[in-house]
Amino acid sequence: GAVVSQHPSWVICKSGTSVKIECRSLDFQATTMFWYRQFPKQSLMLMATSNEGSKATYEQGVEKDKFLINHASLTLSTLTVTSAHPEDSSFYICSASDRGGQETQYFGPGTRLLVL
């Protein structure tokens, strides 16, 4: 089946630093990748949708300059949390679709970010 990986699985960083999270589709080409954020005991919230070779589409309330998304190839998307602050601490999950739509998404295992 379709597999999506994320790296790193967890990261601890100091406030003010930038953190990059990678999302890879291992055995299929992902025309579209999605980035979600999940706070403890809350649901997944879509942050942005990225299509290979074009700019990401951000959801309302998500700062695009804060959360930089690059979808450089059909198998890789990256999320960079710039100048991270403690309130950015969360669980970040990516998913990928091989059909371009949201109806078929394969999820990565998530990345836990802790900003001190």
Next chain:
Amino acid sequence: AQRVTQPEKLLSVFKGAPVELKCNYSYSGSPELFWYVQYSRQRLQLLLRHISRESIKGFTADLNKGETSFHLKKPFAQEEDSAMYYCALLGFQKLVFGTGTRLLVSP
């Protein structure tokens, strides 16, 4: 705006008992609904979708447009069903998740 409500944070049952995980939605258009499951230390995965009208691992879910519900049911719960279950709605090109229900099946 679309919204998915899962009123129960935790549902605890004994093995062999029937299970019903509730999901209600709010959406002005024609919804497409899903149930996702996340087992301990595993990633989120699709369990079933309403348009497939299939039974997966003994689970079924019927879309009730009159009650705007998509409850997940299983007649006899198994210990391996213990997991976090999320109901999700695809609308306006966006997948929106409920807050999830943790199902705990005890022996």
